[in-house]
Amino acid sequence: MANMQEIARIAGVSLGTVSHVLNNTAKVSEPKRARVLEAVQAAGYQPSQLARGLRRDTTNMIGMVIPDITNPFFPAVVRGAEDVAFSNGYRLILCNTDNDHSKEIMHLNELRTYLPAGLIVIPSNFSDLTTQAESYRRAGSGVVCIDRLPRNWSGDSVTADNEAGAYDATRHLIQLGHTKLATITGPLHLTNAMDRLGGFKRAVKEAKLHLFPEYVQETTFDKQGGHAKTLILLRLIPRPTAIFAGNDMIALGALLAVREAGLRCPEEISIMGFDDLDLAETTNPSLSSVAQPGYQLGTTAAQILLDRRDGDTSPAKHIVLETLLHLRNSVAPPSEETNGNSSAKSRRGSKQK
Amino acid sequence: MANMQEIARIAGVSLGTVSHVLNNTAKVSEPKRARVLEAVQAAGYQPSQLARGLRRDTTNMIGMVIPDITNPFFPAVVRGAEDVAFSNGYRLILCNTDNDHSKEIMHLNELRTYLPAGLIVIPSNFSDLTTQAESYRRAGSGVVCIDRLPRNWSGDSVTADNEAGAYDATRHLIQLGHTKLATITGPLHLTNAMDRLGGFKRAVKEAKLHLFPEYVQETTFDKQGGHAKTLILLRLIPRPTAIFAGNDMIALGALLAVREAGLRCPEEISIMGFDDLDLAETTNPSLSSVAQPGYQLGTTAAQILLDRRDGDTSPAKHIVLETLLHLRNSVAPPSEETNGNSSAKSRRGSKQK
DNA sequence: TTGTAGGCGTTATCAG
DNA sequence: CTGATAACGCCTACAA
Numbered sequence: 001m002a003n004m005q006e007i008a009r010i011a012g013v014s015l016g017t018v019s020h021v022l023n024n025t026a027k028v029s030e031p032k033r034a035r036v037l038e039a040v041q042a043a044g045y046q047p048s049q050l051a052r053g054l055r056r057d058t059t060n061m062i063g064m065v066i067p068d069i070t071n072p073f074f075p076a077v078v079r080g081a082e083d084v085a086f087s088n089g090y091r092l093i094l095c096n097t098d099n100d101h102s103k104e105i106m107h108l109n110e111l112r113t114y115l116p117a118g119l120i121v122i123p124s125n126f127s128d129l130t131t132q133a134e135s136y137r138r139a140g141s142g143v144v145c146i147d148r149l150p151r152n153w154s155g156d157s158v159t160a161d162n163e164a165g166a167y168d169a170t171r172h173l174i175q176l177g178h179t180k181l182a183t184i185t186g187p188l189h190l191t192n193a194m195d196r197l198g199g200f201k202r203a204v205k206e207a208k209l210h211l212f213p214e215y216v217q218e219t220t221f222d223k224q225g226g227h228a229k230t231l232i233l234l235r236l237i238p239r240p241t242a243i244f245a246g247n248d249m250i251a252l253g254a255l256l257a258v259r260e261a262g263l264r265c266p267e268e269i270s271i272m273g274f275d276d277l278d279l280a281e282t283t284n285p286s287l288s289s290v291a292q293p294g295y296q297l298g299t300t301a302a303q304i305l306l307d308r309r310d311g312d313t314s315p316a317k318h319i320v321l322e323t324l325l326h327l328r329n330s331v332a333p334p335s336e337e338t339n340g341n342s343s344a345k346s347r348r349g350s351k352q353k
Numbered sequence: 354m355a356n357m358q359e360i361a362r363i364a365g366v367s368l369g370t371v372s373h374v375l376n377n378t379a380k381v382s383e384p385k386r387a388r389v390l391e392a393v394q395a396a397g398y399q400p401s402q403l404a405r406g407l408r409r410d411t412t413n414m415i416g417m418v419i420p421d422i423t424n425p426f427f428p429a430v431v432r433g434a435e436d437v438a439f440s441n442g443y444r445l446i447l448c449n450t451d452n453d454h455s456k457e458i459m460h461l462n463e464l465r466t467y468l469p470a471g472l473i474v475i476p477s478n479f480s481d482l483t484t485q486a487e488s489y490r491r492a493g494s495g496v497v498c499i500d501r502l503p504r505n506w507s508g509d510s511v512t513a514d515n516e517a518g519a520y521d522a523t524r525h526l527i528q529l530g531h532t533k534l535a536t537i538t539g540p541l542h543l544t545n546a547m548d549r550l551g552g553f554k555r556a557v558k559e560a561k562l563h564l565f566p567e568y569v570q571e572t573t574f575d576k577q578g579g580h581a582k583t584l585i586l587l588r589l590i591p592r593p594t595a596i597f598a599g600n601d602m603i604a605l606g607a608l609l610a611v612r613e614a615g616l617r618c619p620e621e622i623s624i625m626g627f628d629d630l631d632l633a634e635t636t637n638p639s640l641s642s643v644a645q646p647g648y649q650l651g652t653t654a655a656q657i658l659l660d661r662r663d664g665d666t667s668p669a670k671h672i673v674l675e676t677l678l679h680l681r682n683s684v685a686p687p688s689e690e691t692n693g694n695s696s697a698k699s700r701r702g703s704k705q706k
Numbered sequence: 707t708t709g710t711a712g713g714c715g716t717t718a719t720c721a722g
Numbered sequence: 723c724t725g726a727t728a729a730c731g732c733c734t735a736c737a738a
Contacts, residue, residue, distance in 0.1 A: 001465070001466070001488075001492060044462075046462055046463060046465070046466045047466065048407070048466050048468075049463070049466045049467050050403055050406045050407045050412065050466070050467060050468055051407055053403045054401070054403045054404050054407055059403070061446070064447075068432070069422070069428045069431055069432050069435070070428050070429055070432045072425070072428075072631070074428075075422045075423050075425075075427075075428050076423055078422055078447070079421070079422050079423045079449065082422070082447065082448075082449055083449075086448075086449075091446055091448065091463070091464075092446065092447050092448075093414070093444055093445065093446050093447075094417075094431070094435065094445050094446075094447040095435075095439075095444065095445075096432065096435055096436075096439075109397075109399055110399060110402070110444070111444075112354070112399070113354070113399045113400065113401050113402045113403070114402050114403060115401075115403060139354060252635060255635075278425070278632070279631070279632050279635055282605060282608075282632055282635060282636045282637070283635045283636075283637070284635070284636070284637030
């Protein structure tokens with residue numbers, strides 16, 4: 001590859017001048033300017049990002065650390081971040097942590113040596129990233145946590161309104177007449193799982209419904225977990241008539257388990273998901289779910305990073321994006337038999353909807 | 354961040370010595386060695402990848418250029434590449450092209466200035482990447498094309514056996530007794546779409562079935578395309594009894610269109626997909642599909658890159674991974690009425706399966 | 707075995 | 723306005 005020296009030679013100017021026209025860092029006479037640009041064009045010259053980064057003490061890379069790109073919720077987030085990054089001249093380095101904190105630390109440590117413009121992190125765990133973030137901040141690059149937050153996180157963050165989303169979804173189930181509501185949560189050391197449980201509980205409490213401890217099952221955010229915990233719920237007496245799943249993968253597992261158990265959804269049991277993945281509309285029955293703006297999670301985070309880089313030194317931002325209840329066919333009012341002990345009143349209430 | 358100079362000072366040795374123990378590039382006496390290591394530990398030192406790359410003329414980054422991470426087939430590919438890369442100390446820079454060739458060129462040009470160890474590309478288009486690849490090769494880094502190939506590609510490649518996969522799937526439909534087979538292909542300037550059409554045609558021809566030109570519809574690799582083209586196919590007389598979709602997204606659109614048209618799948622029309630995405634098992638009916646090893650596509654490509662970097666100068670590799678027909682509920686023998694003009698013989702044949 | 711010094715391609719400072 | 727020149731942090735001859 002041609003370098004600046006070469007361009008300078010071709011254009012018949014000094015190396016410094018080339019740099020000046022490339023970076024608009026000083027006025028250069030029109031004729032020389034033109035000659036430089038021409039030489040750049042002719043040689044197909046592109047400045048070495050490596051050398052530039054070394055010299056400027058920062059690069060145009062943004063580190064993106066996520067649990068697993070294979071999890072269907074994350075691609076949209078990554079894409080959002082990449083779109084904003086790319087259109088501003090930044091590139092993404094993608095790292096999967098598999099929710100393994102040691103892997104996360106490795107990535108964080110090494111990424112720093114690239115002097116990235118910033119970092120977008122979906123924390124793998126209950127881990128405390130404060131130290132790491134501090135070290136990034138000292139190096140002049142920001143860190144934004146999204147989707148879920150590490151313990152004691154005081155830096156910039158972008159999350160969905162998990163609590164409100166869960167509350168809305170649960171309330172909807174209650175308004176349909178359900179009184180025996182169960183939930184299968186994600187790992188409760190993750191703030192999003194915890195917040196969703198919080199919203200669920202608030203709605204249940206507000207409706208003055210009794211919540212059996214066994215009606216709250218914790219598992220991993222995947223199909224297997226949803227499947228296993230649903231089988232447990234279905235064996236309970238009284239059996240719940242509605243399950244609020246911590247995310248769509250769990251809901252999918254629940255759907256499978258319900259079918260295996262010979263029950264019909266939504267007639268005998270309602271299932272509500274969270275995330276509103278594409279698959280929600282193609283399952284059978286299609287899945288009602290709380291839609292969360294994954295793409296915007298990514299764009300917002302990237303934008304914050306760029307703003308910070310442009311000198312925004314305002315206090316830490318904690319952006320919370322709204323969710324939206326997307327109703328499909330996996331929820332319905334409880335049937336007479338399955339809801340035997342609920343009052344006629346509440347059932348009538350559900351009919352009004 | 355501490356640098357080597359600092360470590361040298363702490364350990365009371367010279368900068369060169371630090372480098373030597375870090376890279377095992379010369380024998381260093383045990384006491385000094387220990388002191389260096391200790392200093393490294395204490396300071397939490399990590400070498401600057403930027404400086405190292407500049408000096409070594411290559412970095413531990415691998416550029417990965419794909420159409421769109423949001424397309425459900427690609428995350429597995431990316432993950433495969435990342436896993437092999439990561440476990441060998443390499444990192445991935447992810448770039449989305451949206452099948453836009455100019456965007457692809459931009460990425461390719463800029464990525465080069467990072468001096469990446471190599472490039473994994475899912476070509477966006479019918480574009481000729483030979484020039485680009487040549488320039489990478491001159492810079493000492495390899496380029497591997499996967500999933501589909503650019504025109505005239507003579508470098509390393511990893512693809513699924515699209516032709517054979519499509520052939521197997523079509524043959525299966527034929528063996529079930531279908532004689533009126535249609536296909537909805539992806540963009541035919543993409544080699545994978547073209548190869549799948551090739552396999553389809555080979556099976557049809559081999560069975561001596563007539564193929565109406567209208568039975569071959571070309572569209573984009575997405576749900577909308579599948580939906581629109583299916584509506585066209587359903588209006589045809591005679592109406593096809595089986596549709597081989599170029600990928601699962603198209604198949605999904607087909608499923609939707611069939612349902613909208615008031616037809617039943619698979620009773621009145623069979624649908625076969627390609628990719629075997631996760632969603633294939635949750636659709637209604639679940640989707641029969643040709644499974645293609647996305648994850649392996651990624652791992653294999655990354656491995657080739659690493660082998661090349663380790664000095665493998667053998668001729669260009671063209672690795673073709675096998676596909677596997679995954680049968681579910683969206684295909685069935687044609688019914689009497691819909692297949693009125695097929696011979697009793699062929700139908701009997703299908704019953705034997 | 708250890709240290710010194712040159713240079714990778716840029717940017718930025720500072721004279722001219 | 724323009725051109726030297728000194729870093730940025732590291733690797734690697736080469737010398738000692």
